[in-house]
Amino acid sequence: KAGVTQTPRYLIKTRGQQVTLSCSPISGHRSVSWYQQTPGQGLQFLFEYFSETQRNKGNFPGRFSGRQFSNSRSEMNVSTLELGDSALYLCASRQGTYNEQFFGPGTRLTVL
Amino acid sequence: AQTVTQSQPEMSVQEAETVTLSCTYDTSENNYYLFWYKQPPSRQMILVIRQEAYKQQNATENRFSVNFQKAAKSFSLKISDSQLGDTAMYFCAFMKQRSEGAQKLVFGQGTRLTINP
Numbered sequence: 001k002a003g004v005t006q007t008p009r010y011l012i013k014t015r016g017q018q019v020t021l022s023c024s025p026i027s028g029h030r031s032v033s034w035y036q037q038t039p040g041q042g043l044q045f046l047f048e049y050f051s052e053t054q055r056n057k058g059n060f061p062g063r064f065s066g067r068q069f070s071n072s073r074s075e076m077n078v079s080t081l082e083l084g085d086s087a088l089y090l091c092a093s094r095q096g097t098y099n100e101q102f103f104g105p106g107t108r109l110t111v112l
Numbered sequence: 113a114q115t116v117t118q119s120q121p122e123m124s125v126q127e128a129e130t131v132t133l134s135c136t137y138d139t140s141e142n143n144y145y146l147f148w149y150k151q152p153p154s155r156q157m158i159l160v161i162r163q164e165a166y167k168q169q170n171a172t173e174n175r176f177s178v179n180f181q182k183a184a185k186s187f188s189l190k191i192s193d194s195q196l197g198d199t200a201m202y203f204c205a206f207m208k209q210r211s212e213g214a215q216k217l218v219f220g221q222g223t224r225l226t227i228n229p
Contacts, residue, residue, distance in 0.1 A: 033216065043203065043219035056216055090157060092217075101217065103149075103157035 001026055004093050004104035012110045018079040021107045025072050025093030031055075032074040033101065034066060037088040046089075049074050078109075086111045114139045114206050118220035125194055126228050132179075133189045133223050135204030143209035146180065147217070148189045152200040160202070163187065165209070191225075199227045 005024045013019050025032050034046040045058040049068035066076040072093070078085055088108050092101040115138045125131045137146070148160040163171045163180050170178050175195075179188045191198055204220040 035217075035219075042221045043217075045216040045218070048216060058216070088155065092157075094215075100159050100162070102159075105154075105156050 004091055004102050006089075006091050006104040006107050008107060009105065010108045010110075012112060013081050014112050015081055015083060017081050018077065019081060019109060020075055020077045021089055021091075021109070023074045023076075023091030023093075023104060025074070025091075026095075026102055029093035029095050029102070030072055031094045032068055032072065033092045033094075034074070034076050035090045035092065036060075037090055037106070038086070043090070046076065081111045083111050085109065114141070114144075114208070114218045116204050116206050116218055116220035118202075118204055118223050120223045121221070122224045122226070124226040124228060127194060127196060129194055130190060130192050131194055131225065133191075133202050133204075133225065135187045135189070135220055137185050137187065137204070137206050137220075139185070139206065139208075141208050145207045145209060146178075146187045147205040147207070148176070148178070148187075149203045149205055149219075150198075150200045151203065151222075152197075157203075161189065194227045196227050196229060198225065200225060 007022045031050045033048040035043050037043045048056045052068045063079045068074045088106045090106045091104045094101045117136045144165045146163045150158045150160045161171050161173045161176050175192045177190045201222045203222045205217040207217050
């Protein structure tokens, strides 16, 4: 089975722009979670989608949004980028109510 | 809110030695899961081991084992016969047990482990 894939792997944007990151979960997995990883704040939960519905949201401003499609693929969007949004964005998928979360390789976003 | 604390930012041991990484957590929940994740320099996060809070027996996965002390809210990871490939960031993580729906991992700040030849 293919693992969790994230595209793009690297992204450079400037302040004020917006960005969309994509995550394809493992086949059969219906849940997708997003995490932000920075040296200062560590790993922080952004949100989780399950069967196209946002089930949980972390403590991030409304500039961070996401969605999930019927094939379980998920996108997250960050609008009006700030320098502090520079981070590694990790996506994780799981199969059901409680199962191991499998992480993707991440998207490295740099905001200049 | 749950918090997870890893008090050792960095550790370094020689190959084949045994090393223990510390983790404490704070929660008012009674049912939860605890995890150790490994993030090698390649960045792919990998699950090392997990522990269900209702299980008294400590989890073991080959060279990896945990010491779970529920009353003390402590969850340490022991790596035996350490190998160069164990070099990575190790994250302790907590997740509430819920019957359905949203679940999120709460991570510690990580411990950078280096295995020296």
